[in-house]
Amino acid sequence: MNEQAQLLPGTLDLLILKAVSLGPLHGYGVLLRIEQITRGALLAEQGALYPALHRLEHQGLLDTEWGTSDNNRRAKFYRLTAAGRRRLRDETESWNRLSTAIRSALSAKPQEG
Amino acid sequence: MFARLRSLWGTFRHRSEFERDLDSEMQSHIENRADDLARSGGLPRSEALRRARIEFGCAEAHQDRVRESRGVNWFEDLAQDLRFGARMLRKSPGFTAAAILTLALGIGPNTAIFTVIDAVLLRPLPYANPQQLVTWHGNESELDIDDIQAQSRSFFSAGGGVNPEVLTYTGGAEPLGIHAGYVDAGLFRALDVPPMLGRELSPDDDRFGGPRVVVLSYPFWREYLDGDPNIVGKTIPLDDNRYTVIGVMPASFVVPQYSLDVFVSLRVVYPEAARYRGVHFMKSYWRLKPGVTLAQAAAGMATIDARMAKDYPGEEKGRHSVPVPLQQSVTGDVRPALLLLFAAVCVVLLIACANFAGLLMARSVSRQREMTIRAALGGGRRRLVRQALTESTLLAVLGGAVALPLASLCLRLLIAAKPAALAHLNKISMDPSVVVFGLVVSLLTGVVFGLAPAWNVSRADVTDTLKQEARTLTGGPAGHNFRKALVVVEIALALVLLAGTGLLIKSFARLRWVDPGFDPARVIAINVQLPVTRYAEIPKQIQFRRALLDRLNSLPRTQAAMVGDVPLNGSEVTHSLGFDGRPPVAEGDEPEVDSFCVMGDYFRLMRIPLRTGRTFTPEDREDHPLVAVINEALARKFYAGQNPIGQRIHWARETGPPRWMTIIGIVGDVKQYSLAEPAYPAVFTPFAQTNEAWRRWMSVVVRMPDSSGSMIPAIKGEIWTLDSQIPLNRIQSMEELLGLSLAERQFNMALLGLFAGLAVILVAVGIYGVISYSVSQRTHEIGIRIAVGARRIDVLKLVIGQGLRMAIVGTAAGILGAVALTRLMTKLLFGVTPNDPATFSAVVLLMLAVVLLACLLPARRAMRVDPVIALRHE
Numbered sequence: 007m008n009e010q011a012q013l014l015p016g017t018l019d020l021l022i023l024k025a026v027s028l029g030p031l032h033g034y035g036v037l038l039r040i041e042q043i044t045r046g047a048l049l050a051e052q053g054a055l056y057p058a059l060h061r062l063e064h065q066g067l068l069d070t071e072w073g074t075s076d077n078n079r080r081a082k083f084y085r086l087t088a089a090g091r092r093r094l095r096d097e098t099e100s101w102n103r104l105s106t107a108i109r110s111a112l113s114a115k116p117q118e119g
Numbered sequence: 120m121f122a123r124l125r126s127l128w129g130t131f132r133h134r135s136e137f138e139r140d141l142d143s144e145m146q147s148h149i150e151n152r153a154d155d156l157a158r159s160g161g162l163p164r165s166e167a168l169r170r171a172r173i174e175f176g177c178a179e180a181h182q183d184r185v186r187e188s189r190g191v192n193w194f195e196d197l198a199q200d201l202r203f204g205a206r207m208l209r210k211s212p213g214f215t216a217a218a219i220l221t222l223a224l225g226i227g228p229n230t231a232i233f234t235v236i237d238a239v240l241l242r243p244l245p246y247a248n249p250q251q252l253v254t255w256h257g258n259e260s261e262l263d264i265d266d267i268q269a270q271s272r273s274f275f276s277a278g279g280g281v282n283p284e285v286l287t288y289t290g291g292a293e294p295l296g297i298h299a300g301y302v303d304a305g306l307f308r309a310l311d312v313p314p315m316l317g318r319e320l321s322p323d324d325d326r327f328g329g330p331r332v333v334v335l336s337y338p339f340w341r342e343y344l345d346g347d348p349n350i351v352g353k354t355i356p357l358d359d360n361r362y363t364v365i366g367v368m369p370a371s372f373v374v375p376q377y378s379l380d381v382f383v384s385l386r387v388v389y390p391e392a393a394r395y396r397g398v399h400f401m402k403s404y405w406r407l408k409p410g411v412t413l414a415q416a417a418a419g420m421a422t423i424d425a426r427m428a429k430d431y432p433g434e435e436k437g438r439h440s441v442p443v444p445l446q447q448s449v450t451g452d453v454r455p456a457l458l459l460l461f462a463a464v465c466v467v468l469l470i471a472c473a474n475f476a477g478l479l480m481a482r483s484v485s486r487q488r489e490m491t492i493r494a495a496l497g498g499g500r501r502r503l504v505r506q507a508l509t510e511s512t513l514l515a516v517l518g519g520a521v522a523l524p525l526a527s528l529c530l531r532l533l534i535a536a537k538p539a540a541l542a543h544l545n546k547i548s549m550d551p552s553v554v555v556f557g558l559v560v561s562l563l564t565g566v567v568f569g570l571a572p573a574w575n576v577s578r579a580d581v582t583d584t585l586k587q588e589a590r591t592l593t594g595g596p597a598g599h600n601f602r603k604a605l606v607v608v609e610i611a612l613a614l615v616l617l618a619g620t621g622l623l624i625k626s627f628a629r630l631r632w633v634d635p636g637f638d639p640a641r642v643i644a645i646n647v648q649l650p651v652t653r654y655a656e657i658p659k660q661i662q663f664r665r666a667l668l669d670r671l672n673s674l675p676r677t678q679a680a681m682v683g684d685v686p687l688n689g690s691e692v693t694h695s696l697g698f699d700g701r702p703p704v705a706e707g708d709e710p711e712v713d714s715f716c717v718m719g720d721y722f723r724l725m726r727i728p729l730r731t732g733r734t735f736t737p738e739d740r741e742d743h744p745l746v747a748v749i750n751e752a753l754a755r756k757f758y759a760g761q762n763p764i765g766q767r768i769h770w771a772r773e774t775g776p777p778r779w780m781t782i783i784g785i786v787g788d789v790k791q792y793s794l795a796e797p798a799y800p801a802v803f804t805p806f807a808q809t810n811e812a813w814r815r816w817m818s819v820v821v822r823m824p825d826s827s828g829s830m831i832p833a834i835k836g837e838i839w840t841l842d843s844q845i846p847l848n849r850i851q852s853m854e855e856l857l858g859l860s861l862a863e864r865q866f867n868m869a870l871l872g873l874f875a876g877l878a879v880i881l882v883a884v885g886i887y888g889v890i891s892y893s894v895s896q897r898t899h900e901i902g903i904r905i906a907v908g909a910r911r912i913d914v915l916k917l918v919i920g921q922g923l924r925m926a927i928v929g930t931a932a933g934i935l936g937a938v939a940l941t942r943l944m945t946k947l948l949f950g951v952t953p954n955d956p957a958t959f960s961a962v963v964l965l966m967l968a969v970v971l972l973a974c975l976l977p978a979r980r981a982m983r984v985d986p987v988i989a990l991r992h993e
Contacts (some may be wrong), residue, residue, distance in 0.1 A: 033144060034151040053176050056145065057184040077154040081147045082140065 018050055018058050020101060023086065023094040026068065032081035033059060059084060067093050141185060145178050149655075200509035206473040206814035207510060211482075215321075215514070217884065218478050222518025222561060224877055225471025227525030229464040230557040234530055236457055237552065240450050245371045247311045251276075251407045253416060253442035254375070258282075259403045261303060261385055261393040261617075263435070267403075267423055268305055274411045274419045279305025282385065283377050285648045285816070287846045289356045291343060296648060296846035299357070300374055301385040301392075301401075307334075309406045310374070317351035317366030324365070325384040327393070332384075333362040337370040339380035357381070358388075359652035359844070373406065375449050389651070391813065397434040397772055404445065416442045427708070433772065436707025455946050456867045462940075463619065463874040465752035466612045470878050472564050473605040474885045475518075479511055480602050481892050508566065515565025519558050526557060534871075560717030599893065603925055606885045608863025609930025611936055613878040617962040619944060620875040622951055623868040625958055626813060629950035630861060636789035636798065637686060638726035639853030641826045644685040645834070649815040657812050661741065663841060664806055667819065668719045670837040676824035677834075680719030681806070685818035686791050687856045691715075692814075696802065698757065699767035699779060709771040712753060713791060713801035716809050717815075722748075722786055724822055732764045732784030740807040747780040751788050753800035768802065773810075782803060793860050795949045826852075867947060879966075883973040890922050901981050911982045918981045922974035923967075930963050 025031060025039040033055060040050050062068045067090035075081040086094065149171045157167035177180075208215040243249045259267070264280045271278070279302060286299040300306075304325035314335065324332050333355065335344070344350055354361040373379075385401070386393045392400070407416055424438040450457075493503060495865065539971050654660050664681060671679035684690050695709035721727075722734045730751060739746050747768060754763050763785065769777040780802075788798030806814070819838075823830045894901070901914055941953040951958065 032147065032151070034148045052148075053181050053184070054173060056141075056148075056181050057187070060185045075147065075151055077151055079147050079150055079154075080143070081151065082144045 017101075018054060019062060020094070020097045021048070021050065022055075022062060022084075023067065023090055023097065024059055026086050026096055027091065028073075029086040030073075030083040032073075032075055032083050034081070035075070036084065062090070066090075066101050121222045126263050141182055141449055145175070145181065148151060148180075149175050157482070171912070197509070200506050201513065203506065204510040204513045208513065214478060214482060215517075217888075218475055218514045219518045219521055221471050221474045221478065221881060222515060222564060223521035223525055224881065224962055225475075226467040226519060226522035226557055226561050228529050228874060228877065229468045229560065230522060230526035230554075231529035231533060232457075232460050233556055235525070235533060236461055240458060242450065244375070244446055245312070245373065248406075249446065250444065251409070252309065252404060252445035253407060253413065253842050254404050254445055254448050255420070255440040255442050257438070258399040260396050260398045260434070261401060262396045263399070264303060264305065264401060266427060267405075267420075269415075270423050270426070271337055271405070271419055271676065274408055274416045275405045276408045277305055277308035277311075278403060278405035279303045279307070279309050280385075280403040281306055281374050281377065281381060281382075282401045284389075285646075285849070286342070286357045286381070286383075286388075287359075287648070287650050287844060287845070288313050288380075289359075289844055293345075293848075294844050296646070296848050297339065297380040298378065299388075300377065300379040300382045301384050301389055302374075302400075303385060306374070306404065307382075309404050310372075311406065312368065312372045312654060314366040315369040316348070317364070319366055319368075320382065320384055325386055327386050327390050329384060329387045330361045331360055331387060332365045333357065334366045334368060334382040335364060336368055336382070337372065340367045357383070357543050358650040375445055375447040376402070396431055399434075405442065411557070413444070414443060415912045419471075433706040436705075442636060452913075455944070456863070459944055459947065460867070460870055461464070463871055466616050467874050467881070468560065470609045470612050470881045470885070472567075473609050474888070475514075475564060477602045477605045477885055477888055480605075481888060483507065512562065512565040515561045516558075517820070519561030522561060523554060523557055555957050573665045579806075599809075599889075599896075602889050602892075603870075606882070606889050607925050607929040608930070609878075609885050610926060610970070611884045611932035613875070613882045614930050614933025614966050615936045615940055616871070616875040616878045617965060618775075618933070618941055618959055619961045620868070620871045620943055621958040622944065622948055622953065622955060623864070623871055624957065625951045626947070626949040627861070627864050627868050630794050630864065633790070633794045635686065635794060635857060636727060636787050637853070639857050641823045642725065643821050643823065643828075643831070643851040644851055644853060644856070645819040645821065645838075645847060646688075646689065646851075647817055647819055647845060647847070649840070650844070651815065653844075654815055655812065657810065657858055658741075660815060661807050664718050664817070670841065671819070671821060671834060672719075674830065674833060674837065677821060677830060678720070678724050679819060679821045680717065680721040680724045681817045682717045682721050683814060683817060685789075685820060685853070686789050687793065687853075687860045688818065688851070691791060694802070695771040696757075696773035696800075697769045697777065699769070710757070713799050714770075715801060715803045716806040716814055717803050718806040718817075721803075721820065724820060725789075727789055730785040730787060732782070734784050734786070735803075739805045743808075745778055745780040745808050746783045746805065748784045748786055748803040748836070749782055750786055750798060750801045750803075752798045753802065754785050754883070756800050778810065780808075794857075820853075826854075828852075844958040864947075864949075879969055883969050886922055886925065886970055886973040887976065889925075890918060890974050891980070893921065894918060894977045894981045897981075898989050900983055901984045902986040905984060906986035906990065914982050914984070915978050918978040919971065919974050922970050926967055926970035930966050933966070934959060934963065 021040050021044075022036055025036050027045075028039065031039055031073060036059070037050055037055060039050065040048060059068065061085070063070055068084045069087050070082055070084055072080060073083045076112065149168070152171040152174065153164070153167040156162055156170055157164055159476065162170070244252070246252060259280055261280070264278070268275075268278055282301045284299050284301050285296040288295045288297045303599065304320045304322045307319040314334065314829075317334075319334055320332070324330060335350070340346060340350065344355070347353070350364050353361065354363050356362075368382075374382075392398045396856065407413070420440045420442060424435075424440055427435040429437055577601075612779065648910070649660060649663065667680065668679050671677060683692060692714045693711045694714040696712045697704070697709055717735065720734070722729060732748075734748055735746065749763060749768075757763075758766065763782045766782050767779040768782065770777050786803070789801075790796070790798060792799070792802070806817070821834060838845055838847060901909075901917070904917075905914065937959065938954055945953050
């Protein structure tokens with residue numbers, strides 16, 4: 007547990023959009039996919055997942071339909087809408103800019119300042 | 120945006136479906152997870168499911184957050200809170216009824232008084248740009264008005280005067296005395312209200328020898344002319360002349376301070392009066408030019424006053440025309456009383472709010488355990504506060520809903536009581552702004568006074584509270600102290616109200632004891648006005664008067680006499696007085712005294728005592744030596760240390776050589792203006808000896824055999840035998856007049872008394888609430904005390920002592936408040952100082968008695984505490 011980093015506020019939405027962009031997923035599947043694509047480094051809290059999913063759906067970024075899970079259970083699947091895809095692209099870009107900036111800031115050496 | 124709305128709408132439309140979906144979505148999550156756990160960890164299915172559930176956490180809470188994220192919650196919560204609140208309120212009907220009644224009693228009267236204040240003080244007068252209209256204290260003659268009009272062009276755009284007179288209208292079944300405004304054309308231009316039909320008086324109508332034309336008021340047109348839409352151009356009979364109707368004013372039109380039926384030009388209907396500068400009988404109204412300030416107008420008027428005083432010292436010396444806004448002048452008389460009443464209802468409202476807060480407080484304390492448990496089960500703090508607020512707001516709205524009908528009831532009572540000062544406002548009704556006022560007050564009360572207890576709830580510390588015993592869950596001493604403080608404030612406020620009421624009651628009692636100077640029993644006053652057309656000359660007037668008294672005195676057991684203006688009827692004639700054998704006084708500086716003409720045995724009939732000398736006899740008639748009777752006030756003021764009998768006086772303003780009148784007697788003082796005012800110096804002279812032909816009106820006073828009024832038709836018949844065209848619709852009994860002069864004070868006193876009573880009841884309820892709550896909280900303690908030997912009387916002392924401590928602090932604060940505040944009502948008092956010690960002690964005693972009474976019930980309960988039961992209760 008200790009090796010798993012806490013999610014930064016606001017990043018859960020981005021991770022969900024990314025996870026769903028790779029193919030339609032049900033809620034539990036989103037959780038597994040995030041674990042998988044972050045190689046287990048990030049773990050989304052289960053309680054936070056559903057409010058986030060519904061929020062994104064409410065914003066028109068996700069679409070839903072009922073289907074069958076791998077375990078042959080009925081499940082609600084989330085799919086990225088066109089708006090969601092645009093949002094993912096924008097958010098990814100701004101995240102990249104931010105992380106580059108943070109990284110360069112953190113790697114700055116005192117003498118060069 | 121659109122997507123969200125659609126989504127929200129979808130959520131609402133398919134509400135149950137949404138909830139089902141949410142449930143099964145989370146269920147499927149847990150099942151899927153359990154499948155994985157079972158597969159990877161080799162756990163039995165049931166154990167895997169259990170772990171999955173624990174991992175997932177509280178599904179309810181997640182669902183709640185989902186709903187919140189979709190914006191469902193707000194409405195959903197509100198509906199739920201309302202349902203829950205209503206259920207809780209139904210479950211404790213006592214509390215609910217007390218809270219709703221408390222608020223309704225606070226808000227209802229408040230709204231009613233606010234309605235009156237709104238109508239009287241706040242609503243703009245029904246004229247265009249009413250803020251431009253001004254008037255001043257003191258009346259003008261028509262010549263004065265002409266001069267002011269001519270000289271004030273730089274600051275007044277228009278101005279004119281009106282004198283209310285009685286005209287005989289003979290177009291109906293019986294001759295009718297109607298209220299006519301003798302006006303000039305400038306009045307209409309100043310008030311600037313367009314006529315509903317036809318036109319107003321123009322300067323062309325308003326000239327000596329002008330056409331006999333009349334403008335009708337809306338009520339007169341409706342009632343006596345059946346609202347004839349083609350009335351313009353037709354004629355109506357007024358005082359034996361036919362007047363052509365040229366216009367009808369709209370219903371909203373009133374001449375300030377008067378209620379008038381028709382308007383005619385003074386110069387046409389009464390040219391004699393219009394030609395004399397000294398006939399100051401017109402109230403004048405003026406319109407400021409745009410951009411002109413009151414101060415500029417005042418400066419301008421000061422110049423005009425000075426010029427007129429110099430040009431006409433005899434008539435205009437005492438001029439002091441200070442323009443005041445019309446609104447202020449119109450409302451000036453009622454303003455102090457209304458503001459006092461408004462302050463009183465505000466106090467009642469404050470007390471009601473404090474009680475309401477106290478009730479909520481007690482309730483929140485007793486519900487703290489419930490709230491704490493809800494918080495422990497995951498109820499969000501904000502959500503709990505909201506729940507508490509919803510409940511108090513719900514209560515406030517219900518209180519408001521009960522208050523509004525109550526307000527309209529109070530309003531109807533207020534108007535039915537019809538104090539004279541409100542008489543000209545025939546239609547005061549609750550308008551939307553007042554309803555809004557009531558609702559806003561009730562809502563604010565709910566929110567503000569619901570907030571403190573709600574805050575209390577939200578601070579509840581889950582673990583602490585749950586650990587504590589129910590007995591100690593008193594919301595802490597802080598909560599109870601707050602309630603006590605509220606009650607102390609209530610007592611103080613109520614005491615101020617009681618003190619004010621006490622002072623008014625004492626004033627009223629003092630006033631009732633004032634001797635009016637005459638005996639009103641079984642005396643009626645018939646106001647008669649002789650039309651100028653048939654009674655222009657004095658001999659004709661005297662002939663009519665004599666014949667009238669002869670006829671009335673021949674009726675069985677009936678005495679009749681007449682006087683110019685009967686006491687307390689609101690009109691009088693004043694004259695400047697000159698004395699024989701005293702150094703001449705500068706013109707315009709002569710003393711003003713009341714002047715009454717009488718005929719018949721007026722003084723004996725009215726039982727006005729003769730102090731010295733004699734009163735008039737039938738021999739004091741025309742062609743005989745002129746005589747006068749003076750009152751004691753005049754003797755005191757002008758004949759101190761001398762015997763006035765045999766001295767001579769005359770009217771200083773008369774033309775020609777002085778007509779000396781010899782003083783033959785002194786009579787007792789009579790309250791002519793009001794019971795509260797001292798009597799003014801007065802001179803009585805015989806009608807038969809006057810040379811003033813304009814004294815065509817009189818009050819015929821008749822002392823009847825009984826007070827049934829059964830004689831009135833016979834009296835009317837006798838008068839109409841003499842002249843069938845005399846209107847006799849203005850008959851009042853002297854007792855009525857006396858009552859009317861007290862009516863306004865009685866009205867103020869009754870209302871303030873009502874509010875003070877309300878306040879006392881509310882305070883009693885508040886004290887009762889606090890004490891009985893504290894008794895119920897201390898049952899255990901009292902049980903122990905009794906068990907260790909306390910006697911019942913000690914318990915009684917314990918409980919009552921608690922109430923008394925509050926009462927003493929409250930009354931002390933209240934007295935300080937009353938001392939500071941009753942000064943403001945000096946104008947409304949008579950014969951008592953604003954800090955009358957007797958009144959103050961009485962109300963303090965009353966307050967203490969109320970507190971004791973309110974403590975008695977809980978004290979009895981405390982005395983009956985059975986120690987065995989109280990202790991086992993733990």
